[in-house]
Amino acid sequence: MKNNQNIGDIPSGNWHFENINDNFIQAEKYSEILWESTTKYQTAKIIEGLYFGRSLILDGKTQSTTSDEFIYHESLVHPSLVQHQNPENIFIAGGGEGATAREVLKYKSIKNITMVDIDKEVVLACKKLLKNHHKNSFDNPKVNLTFGDARNYLKFTKESYDVVIIDVPDPLEAGPAYKLFTKEFYSLVKSKLKNSGILVTQAGPTDPNSAKQCFTKVFNTINSVFPLTFPYHSHVPAFGTTWGFVMGSNSEAPSTTEEIDLKLKQLSLKDLSMYDGIAHDGLFNLPKYLRASLYNETHVINDNDPLFVD
Structure with missing residues (x-):
């Protein structure tokens, strides 16, 4: 069976990449960024993720998601x-x-x-x-x-x-x-x-x-x-x-x-x-x-x- 996508290729779309540590990255596809700001204290955004659902992310780290x-x-x-x-x-x-x-x-x-x-x-x-x-x-x-x-x-x-x-x-x-x-x-x-x-x-x-x-x-x-x-x-x-x-x-x-x-x-x-x-x-x-x-x-x-x- 022919596979048009090579191992390691990133599928098309918008992706949130998160460094779990220096050698491990987790990624989730999202449909839109609902809110994004650099506040007085941190960078922050809320995304509509296509796997975990709506998520709060602070300084690049997921804080919580609708899913779990x-x-x-x-x-x-x-x-x-x-x-x-x-x-x-x-x-x-x-x-x-x-x-x-x-x-x-x-x-x-x-x-x-x-x-x-x-x-x-x-x-x-x-x-x-x-x-x-x-x-x-x-x-x-x-x-x-x-x-x-x-x-x-x-x-x-x-x-x-x-x-x-x-x-x-x-x-x-x-x-x-x-x-x-x-x-x-x-x-x-x-x-x-x-x-x-x-x-x-x-x-x-x-x-x-x-x-x-x-x-x-x-x-x-x-x-x-x-x-x-x-x-x-x-x-x-x-x-x-x-x-x-x-x-x-x-x-x-x-x-x-x-x-x-x-x-x-x-x-x-x-x-x-x-x-x-x-x-x-x-x-x-x-x-x-x-x-x-x-x-x-x-x-x-x-x-x-x-x-x-x-």
């Missing part, structure tokens, strides 16, 4: 929220698409969500163009959105929180988020948590070639601040790899499959596409190579020696 954002956001939010006995007051650093707030709002106990994002231009674009992401969470009276530096906000607020969720881009040298990956910042978060409070953050890729770049260092840094630290990961196809998260807590976690399913039933949490007791077990049962990398990590990220990823 639920995997990332349910993984980020629910292990901590389910574990907490009575989450009422939540702080979200970043979360510009509104999907993190959407997931938090599924808990009837929630009284207030303080969301602080540094880039107003990006958030307004997401509010307009990523409606399937936020599902009107921005309009919920429990959500109090502030534009500014999340670290600076936490420094001066007198509030204390049940759960603090760090949903910011990777710590790029030219980006706005690297100061939210240091020991000093995690110590600040701890001081703003209630006694039973929980910190959770996205922590970068966990594949064998990338895990030591960010994930293991974030884990070890949080482990230097909190008495209990729990690493986990989930496969997010649009990111081209498995993606890591880290919880820091003063109380035991995570729970068993049966306990998670019972809590979800008691909380009447039915609108979930990824997370349940079995999925919870899978998140925290890390492969051998990753457990070894976490065990051997010694680096602690500090303000005077911040972490930058490619």
Whole structure:
């Protein structure tokens, strides 16, 4: 059978190319760029992808897509929220698409969500163009959105929180988020948590070639601040790899499959596409190579020696 396309040829059309690392590129064909801007803080665009759907891209890195954002956001939010006995007051650093707030709002106990994002231009674009992401969470009276530096906000607020969720881009040298990956910042978060409070953050890729770049260092840094630290990961196809998260807590976690399913039933949490007791077990049962990398990590990220990823 004759094939008119040679191996390695790029099919015609518009393509978004993304460097997963220096030696690995992922590409998606798109029909149009819906919005594009160089904001005060980063380059940003929203595209209509033909595989992953509508996507937010910051500084060349995909943040979430219509196709699989639920995997990332349910993984980020629910292990901590389910574990907490009575989450009422939540702080979200970043979360510009509104999907993190959407997931938090599924808990009837929630009284207030303080969301602080540094880039107003990006958030307004997401509010307009990523409606399937936020599902009107921005309009919920429990959500109090502030534009500014999340670290600076936490420094001066007198509030204390049940759960603090760090949903910011990777710590790029030219980006706005690297100061939210240091020991000093995690110590600040701890001081703003209630006694039973929980910190959770996205922590970068966990594949064998990338895990030591960010994930293991974030884990070890949080482990230097909190008495209990729990690493986990989930496969997010649009990111081209498995993606890591880290919880820091003063109380035991995570729970068993049966306990998670019972809590979800008691909380009447039915609108979930990824997370349940079995999925919870899978998140925290890390492969051998990753457990070894976490065990051997010694680096602690500090303000005077911040972490930058490619």
